[in-house]
């Protein structure tokens with residue numbers, strides 16, 4: 001019998017209690033939460049209410065993912081909750097303002113996924129601008145032999161690239177694009193002192209001055225549809241949109257309309273407004289690259305995210321603090 005980690009802290013009554021898993025998580029993390037922390041699992045549907053009546057008072061920590069999170073209504077049902085430990089750097093699915101009001105700490109997994117997400121962003125730039133996936137579909141469909149060469153694409157090297165959100169991931173993307181002699185500019189909540197890249201005061205100003213616009217901003221209310229129709233129109237018929245952040249940052253309907261009408265050249269998307277559902281109109285287009293939210297999905301990075309998630313949980317259970325807390 002493995003001693004459960006919560007039992008170690010029974011002496012401190014404020015932190016004696018149970019760990020709750022909310023939403024699906026990496027299978028090995030789910031196993032560890034059960035075997036080493038005796039974690040409970042929040043059921044879906046009709047059982048949920050009954051479960052919360054029975055166990056809500058005992059929960060002191062939640063482990064969740066950036067896709068599920070904890071809203072204010074669930075916090076209300078967990079009166080002793082002290083920490084929301086989030087697997088993922090993005091925590092827009094958790095109501096951080098309500099958490100702060102209730103004195104609940106929220107942690108995420110920054111830094112450990114920066115390289116993989118930035119690698120994927122550059123992969124999407126190359127795929128979208130050079131039409132890699134489209135050319136691959138062309139070969140598989142037997143069209144090369146039947147029709148001859150596919151249409152020419154565009155060059156990546158030397159392109160003007162705008163990045164919305166020059167945080168850890170945006171900066172890692174910019175750094176990589178230096179290898180392609182791209183001219184990088186950016187828009188961010190605040191201009192960054194000493195940044196080597198030109199700052200644009202708004203997303204429209206940025207979009208109209210670049211060939212490729214990459215979204216690397218956090219999701220949430222502050223960035224909802226920040227890339228709206230006007231921004232996409234400013235990017236224009238020769239412009240490409242890349243999104244490795246959150247689908248909520250873009251007006252997805254406007255984007256699809258403009259792509260279908262040839263008023264945007266193409267899009268490389270790892271995220272969507274209503275995941276895992278991707279609009280049929282988008283699936284029908286050949287000038288888009290569509291990925292199932294895999295920015296951080298490598299063995300190495302997911303293992304590092306899992307380790308940091310557990311470090312946060314352990315720290316909270318040990319002394320009530322978090323290793324990588326977020327600030328609302």
Ligand code: 8YV
Pocket residue numbers: 065066067087088089090091113293295296
């Ligand atoms: C994960 C992500 O897919 O970290 C994030 O914010 O979007 C991804 O790394 C997600 O959090 C896992 O649930």
